[in-house]
Amino acid sequence: MKKATTKKKTKASKENTPEEKSDKIPPTNTENPESDETPPEVHNAPLGLYPIFLTSMTQNLFKIQADVDVTEANPVKLIPKVDIQSDLISRAAISDFSVIKQEILESSLEEILVVYDPTYYYGQNYFACVTEEAVNLILHPPQPETENEEEKKKKERPPEWISLGSENEIDIERVVLNRDYIHVEISKKLMDFSKPCKFGDRDANDTYFEYKSFKDPSIEEIECLQINKGIQAIPEVIHDSTQVDWYRPINSSVQYESRSLSTNDIETIKNSEELASFVKSNIFNFEKAMQENLLMNIYVDEFKDLGDEEMNIEHNMHIILQEYQSFTDLQHSKNKPVICIDWHPVQMGILGVSCVKNITFDERAATGLNVKLKDSLILIWSLFDPIHPLLLLEAPDDIMSFQFNPQNTNIIAGGCINGQIVLWDISEYQEKLKMSRKSKYNVTDTLQTKEKITETPIIKYIVASSIEHSHKMTITTLQWLPKHMEVSNNGELLDEPCGEINQLMTSSLDGQVYFWDLRFKKEIKMLDLTWRPLLKVSISSLDNTYDYGILCLNIQKSLLFETDKKKEKGSKSLKFSDKDENSEVDKKQLCKFYCGTEDGDLIYANWLSSETGEEKGSSSVIENVFEGHYGPICDIKRSPFFPTIILSVGGKSFRIWKEGVSEGPLLISPLSNCNLTSGEWSPTRPGVFFIGKRDGTIEIWDLLDRSNAASSSQNISSTGVTFLTIHQYKNKNRTNRQFLASGDDEGTLHVIEIPKNLTKIKRNEKNLMKNFFDREENRLKYITERKAIRAKEKDEFDIEHTEVKTEANPNGETAAQGAQTHEQQEGQETNEGEEENEEEKEALKMEEEFKEIEKIINNETEDLIISDNEGEKPKTEKEEYNDNNDDIIS
Numbered sequence: 082m083k084k085a086t087t088k089k090k091t092k093a094s095k096e097n098t099p100e101e102k103s104d105k106i107p108p109t110n111t112e113n114p115e116s117d118e119t120p121p122e123v124h125n126a127p128l129g130l131y132p133i134f135l136t137s138m139t140q141n142l143f144k145i146q147a148d149v150d151v152t153e154a155n156p157v158k159l160i161p162k163v164d165i166q167s168d169l170i171s172r173a174a175i176s177d178f179s180v181i182k183q184e185i186l187e188s189s190l191e192e193i194l195v196v197y198d199p200t201y202y203y204g205q206n207y208f209a210c211v212t213e214e215a216v217n218l219i220l221h222p223p224q225p226e227t228e229n230e231e232e233k234k235k236k237e238r239p240p241e242w243i244s245l246g247s248e249n250e251i252d253i254e255r256v257v258l259n260r261d262y263i264h265v266e267i268s269k270k271l272m273d274f275s276k277p278c279k280f281g282d283r284d285a286n287d288t289y290f291e292y293k294s295f296k297d298p299s300i301e302e303i304e305c306l307q308i309n310k311g312i313q314a315i316p317e318v319i320h321d322s323t324q325v326d327w328y329r330p331i332n333s334s335v336q337y338e339s340r341s342l343s344t345n346d347i348e349t350i351k352n353s354e355e356l357a358s359f360v361k362s363n364i365f366n367f368e369k370a371m372q373e374n375l376l377m378n379i380y381v382d383e384f385k386d387l388g389d390e391e392m393n394i395e396h397n398m399h400i401i402l403q404e405y406q407s408f409t410d411l412q413h414s415k416n417k418p419v420i421c422i423d424w425h426p427v428q429m430g431i432l433g434v435s436c437v438k439n440i441t442f443d444e445r446a447a448t449g450l451n452v453k454l455k456d457s458l459i460l461i462w463s464l465f466d467p468i469h470p471l472l473l474l475e476a477p478d479d480i481m482s483f484q485f486n487p488q489n490t491n492i493i494a495g496g497c498i499n500g501q502i503v504l505w506d507i508s509e510y511q512e513k514l515k516m517s518r519k520s521k522y523n524v525t526d527t528l529q530t531k532e533k534i535t536e537t538p539i540i541k542y543i544v545a546s547s548i549e550h551s552h553k554m555t556i557t558t559l560q561w562l563p564k565h566m567e568v569s570n571n572g573e574l575l576d577e578p579c580g581e582i583n584q585l586m587t588s589s590l591d592g593q594v595y596f597w598d599l600r601f602k603k604e605i606k607m608l609d610l611t612w613r614p615l616l617k618v619s620i621s622s623l624d625n626t627y628d629y630g631i632l633c634l635n636i637q638k639s640l641l642f643e644t645d646k647k648k649e650k651g652s653k654s655l656k657f658s659d660k661d662e663n664s665e666v667d668k669k670q671l672c673k674f675y676c677g678t679e680d681g682d683l684i685y686a687n688w689l690s691s692e693t694g695e696e697k698g699s700s701s702v703i704e705n706v707f708e709g710h711y712g713p714i715c716d717i718k719r720s721p722f723f724p725t726i727i728l729s730v731g732g733k734s735f736r737i738w739k740e741g742v743s744e745g746p747l748l749i750s751p752l753s754n755c756n757l758t759s760g761e762w763s764p765t766r767p768g769v770f771f772i773g774k775r776d777g778t779i780e781i782w783d784l785l786d787r788s789n790a791a792s793s794s795q796n797i798s799s800t801g802v803t804f805l806t807i808h809q810y811k812n813k814n815r816t817n818r819q820f821l822a823s824g825d826d827e828g829t830l831h832v833i834e835i836p837k838n839l840t841k842i843k844r845n846e847k848n849l850m851k852n853f854f855d856r857e858e859n860r861l862k863y864i865t866e867r868k869a870i871r872a873k874e875k876d877e878f879d880i881e882h883t884e885v886k887t888e889a890n891p892n893g894e895t896a897a898q899g900a901q902t903h904e905q906q907e908g909q910e911t912n913e914g915e916e917e918n919e920e921e922k923e924a925l926k927m928e929e930e931f932k933e934i935e936k937i938i939n940n941e942t943e944d945l946i947i948s949d950n951e952g953e954k955p956k957t958e959k960e961e962y963n964d965n966n967d968d969i970i971s
Contacts, residue, residue: 123203130209131180132204134205139176139177142168143160145197147197147206151197153199156199157196157197157219158197159192160192162185162192162193163307163309165193166185189213190212190213193210194209194210194216195207196209400781400792400793400795401795401836405464405832406464407832408434408460408470409829410828413470414828414829415827417437418436418437418439418824418826418827419434419435419436420436420804421434421482421804422822423485432822433462435479435495437480438479457477457478459495460474461474461507461514469537471510472507472537475542477503478501482496484560484585486561488581491508492506492605494561495559496557496589497556498555499551500551500553501548501551502587504545504605506605510538510540545609546597546613547610547612550614552591553591554630555589555590557590557631557634558588558632559586561582563582563638564581564582568596573672573689574668583598584596588633588634590630591628591630592620593618593628594634594676596616596617598615621703629682630678631677632677632679633714633717634674634676634677635676635717637724669687672688672689673685675717675740676717677710677714677731678714681712681713681714681732685740686702707745707746710729710731711733712733712756714730714732715730715731715759716729716730716759717730718760718762719762722850723854724740725741730757732756733753734751739858742858744864745861747861748784754776755775755776757772757773758773762807763835765809766783766840767846767850768785768849768853769782770782773803773805777796777799777802778794778796779797783839785843797833798831799827800827801826802823803824806821807822820833821835
């Protein structure tokens, strides 16, 4: 293969003699000064010699780095054939030697000669010799034969030229100018000079191309034939001496037996005067030690809180999200947006990804019911293998939402775009999921075992719900109910659930929420095409004119339950407690849930409606409809530390709500430049959450740092982020590693490791966040009260104003008096207008004072920490808030 090169060539390649060019041997020991002359043509390589291009990674791996390990003076290097074979097995198509893989396998040499070619004599920077003839040709090049001086003179003497009539042919081919040149004149108007240039905009994606590595199926795998390894069994013994003094520390231990005394000896010791005098002299020390033990706990683990004092609130801290691994399947997930991600509840490093085809409605309708044209799969990935997915779950249509069963992890439920529910069973492939990195990428494994490992099995679904009783539109959310929640046919929660996870709930764009039960039949496989929902709940408007299109759903999973002590030991009966001392959560409260619509409305509904007992949950009661998002609500998440705190993401902003507060959101983010797609709370930090955006960035919000802007923002993808989810693993050294999984519009799964400062909780962070949410709740109540008072004052003022205007003259006075009263009314109107302007000024002034108070409240967290360190007792939030309100009223 010939290849033109643009690199600078050397003069040595041009100064070679004709005899050297005829032998096709590259220069191996010449000087290389730079030259501006044109590079020579690429020469044909002899038999057994193959030019290859070696990257810097391969050069460092085999220690043949250019101008370091090999130079122009010494360009040759022998590499064992076994090392090249192991490189081909480990890196496959990515290896630079894969171009000549077959020639290396068929070679009889135990060491392959690799030569550095800086002049690109054969078109590449290196070439390899796989035959003995090629090796001898490079190591022992043939020397030109010596010629006699007479023969040289004969060759140097030019032969006499004899004319055979070719002069006429040369004259005919000569170009003769028989006509004048064509003159072209180009002119331009004077007014067009010095005009500004007009430039246009163009998207960066039009000129951006990405070429990723892939496995070539045409290239056969290489078997590991034999490995030569030398081992020195016995170390060399060296005798030496020195006169330097050396005091070496030695860890020594002594083993002894306890002294055993007879009863007579013990009695004599107790009654001895020596013991009595010893106790009298040391009684004070005993009393002091016992008092100190009562004052302080000597068994406290001091290393547990080590370093917490240094981790204070860091303003404007710089946070870097490091990408742990990225996953892309060129066949099944390329250019398909990632719509849902879920981590395996038990198995470490396993997660599933669902991708959807990016096609229009007309293209999707054209495929129809033809399953062969649909490539709807869920890819099960492992963090130990970023190239090949472990499992492929086949579905009848694109999966919009899926989730592993938290208890029976072999069961996976997914919601299709056509409204059906699908179940998979992966119990036969548990050994494949438990495979580690070492067992999969061992160089000594044979080719046959590796082929069995890389084959990805396709698992077909075992259950699909009935089409007639399924959703009529796309399923947007699917969630398993926890084991302490079990819904009956009429929607009520059972007092004594079975303790197993068998029920799930789904929501769809048709405005319906369905509850499904796996115990509809005796066996799971019997549910195929006969599975119907246990309970149907319709999310309709307050006037029942239309149904909301639900995009996301969130229920309260935290529950108060107690054990029944009357039963046998080891068995537990989950029973709801009506009320708790510190909370008002009861069984009816758990039936309430939040859902987001495609119109940007946040709905707070209750599936246990007033008509549930008689009509079996045919309709739901919508308690509140909150308007505020200027776009579809994409995600709703509950705080793991405060179950009543809700994070909703939609449009170009996000909001934080509190369950039970109907006045409005506690926090509203500023509008972003692009749409937001997803959000996720930190499982270990109460005030930290992550926001995914359409421009491919992830924003990190820390409410302890600031609440008006993100603490950090980082770009992780060239396309939009579509989904976020966090999973936490515990290590042996008691450190928690958190991984953030995010998907983009190109079908790439990014697994990011969250840094330590975002995982380790700070001192009093939970209490500070609780006070923060309480202050915001009090602020909302104060604003609503002031609005009610202002509305009442305005109504009273309007009533008085209308009474003065509509006052009639009861005694029939003269027209002059009527005109006088008319002038007085006009004067009153002007005075009232001035009073209204003054009230508006006072309202604006009050708003400015309230903003200043809000700044003081935001800085209160620092004052609390400083006061704790100095030992001062700070004011409580309630006292500070009352003082601020008194200032406003005064």
